[in-house]
Amino acid sequence: MEIAATAAAASTATRKAQQSLTSNYETFLRLLTAQLQNQDPLEPLDATKFTEQLVSYSQVEQQIATNKNIETLVSATRSAASATAVSFLGKNALTAGPASELMGGEARWTYRLPSTAASIQVRITDLAGAPVRTLSTPATAGTHDVVWNGEDNAGNTMPAGTYRLSVTASAADGSAIPATITGMGMISEIDMSASDPLMFIGTRKLKLTEITGFKN
Numbered sequence: 001m002e003i004a005a006t007a008a009a010a011s012t013a014t015r016k017a018q019q020s021l022t023s024n025y026e027t028f029l030r031l032l033t034a035q036l037q038n039q040d041p042l043e044p045l046d047a048t049k050f051t052e053q054l055v056s057y058s059q060v061e062q063q064i065a066t067n068k069n070i071e072t073l074v075s076a077t078r079s080a081a082s083a084t085a086v087s088f089l090g091k092n093a094l095t096a097g098p099a100s101e102l103m104g105g106e107a108r109w110t111y112r113l114p115s116t117a118a119s120i121q122v123r124i125t126d127l128a129g130a131p132v133r134t135l136s137t138p139a140t141a142g143t144h145d146v147v148w149n150g151e152d153n154a155g156n157t158m159p160a161g162t163y164r165l166s167v168t169a170s171a172a173d174g175s176a177i178p179a180t181i182t183g184m185g186m187i188s189e190i191d192m193s194a195s196d197p198l199m200f201i202g203t204r205k206l207k208l209t210e211i212t213g214f215k216n
Helices: 003-038 047-086
Strands: 092-096 099-102 107-113 119-125 131-135 142-148 161-170 180-186 189-191 198-201 204-207 211-214
Touching: 092 198, 092 204, 099 107, 107 119, 107 161, 131 142, 161 180
Parallel strands: 099 180
Antiparallel strands: 092 180, 092 211, 099 161, 107 142, 107 180, 119 131, 119 161, 189 198, 198 204
């Protein structure tokens, strides 16, 4: 659940609980007073039950106080997340998955192979999956950078926007080698109007949880 939604739900629940407790507690005191005034002197109110009732109300009050503290903590966490997001402006963020932005004539990715491949095919596609560029890249185990100049296979300059990288790698026996792909792009804007801060990388809006790291 998002931070703002959690805070709103906690605030509403706490407010309703306080109103209910106040109403019930006042009713309880009126009934208790009437009972004390009209009790049979030969059979007075059981002190143990009286104490148990008071303890129950005290426990409810403590729980409501705990909920208020949690509400305050959630609000503080949201403020901290916003402050953290602002500090990322202008930095190159790593994002999980194959999407990356072509901006200023350049798009960047990294991919990691757990073992050396006998064959590898690295392609850039648009968001519809249409092939744009086939690249020649290393097939050795480890992490490799991919820098694309924005040109397709025919040398035409592609428009700025979001593109995807696909890596198909195979071992000598023909088995597939899974590649981990990471997108990259500069955070140019922070949107604070949403429930959680959203960071712009080109046309993409990303939450803090979608940022996996940073790179110069």
